[in-house]
């Protein structure tokens with residue numbers, strides 16, 4: 352994918368086009384992670400039930416996934432459901448699971464056409480069986496795609512992920528398969544759900560909250576954080592392009608000093 356791919360779908364003379372021209376395609380973030388927040392507030396502002404915000408958020412998911420693929424990002428990770436989200440009213444959880452299933456069913460062809468590989472990160476085995484079936488089908492059908500890797504974080508928690516990794520390593524040490532002293536950062540990284548993927552370069556959060564909410568805690572150690580007041584159902588291509596353009600203005604020092 353390239354600038355040309357995006358220019359095809361962006362109206363000439365639009366704000367999106369100007370933003371696109373400001374982006375340096377040689378320095379794109381490899382991995383963009385998004386905390387999609389503000390669905391409930393979006394619905395409340397319109398005097399609608401909270402679930403209407405989630406429903407409207409699907410259009411934003413579609414737009415961001417397509418734009419990421421066209422931009423040529425390697426990985427996009429969207430935080431759709433956390434291990435803490437089970438505390439929400441049962442009816443909201445059920446609606447979210449239903450939306451997810453419907454999204455996968457209706458989008459699968461588009462994902463395939465856009466050469467997108469779909470994967471789940473999180474404790475998938477604790478999700479309802481019918482949702483798991485749909486997710487597995489999506490993963491299997493798109494497994495051979497070589498473009499964007501689209502991760503959905505579902506029943507995901509950063510601390511849970513690190514705990515699971517430590518348990519695996521401890522079991523290996525106890526069984527004599529591994530030396531405790533040989534465990535380093537790379538070893539731990541290789542036991543996370545994101546093993547083998549680049550860490551997020553850019554973390555986007557919508558709805559203005561300044562929190563990381565237990566998302567990819569290990570992997571965002573050096574991510575650039577971009578927060579917008581825009582509520583998730585209003586988030587579109589131009590906001591993603593804005594985030595990428597702003598990211599490219601940041602100086603990443605990784606604890607060193609300016610060049």
Ligand code: FPP
Pocket residue numbers: 387388389390391392393405406408409412429430431432436447450451454503583
């Ligand atoms: C946060 O808004 C959003 C969520 C917990 C769910 C995000 C889910 C979707 C956008 C739909 C399904 C996703 C996919 C990938 C198909 P909130 O409810 O916490 O909003 P609030 O803070 O305003 O209450």
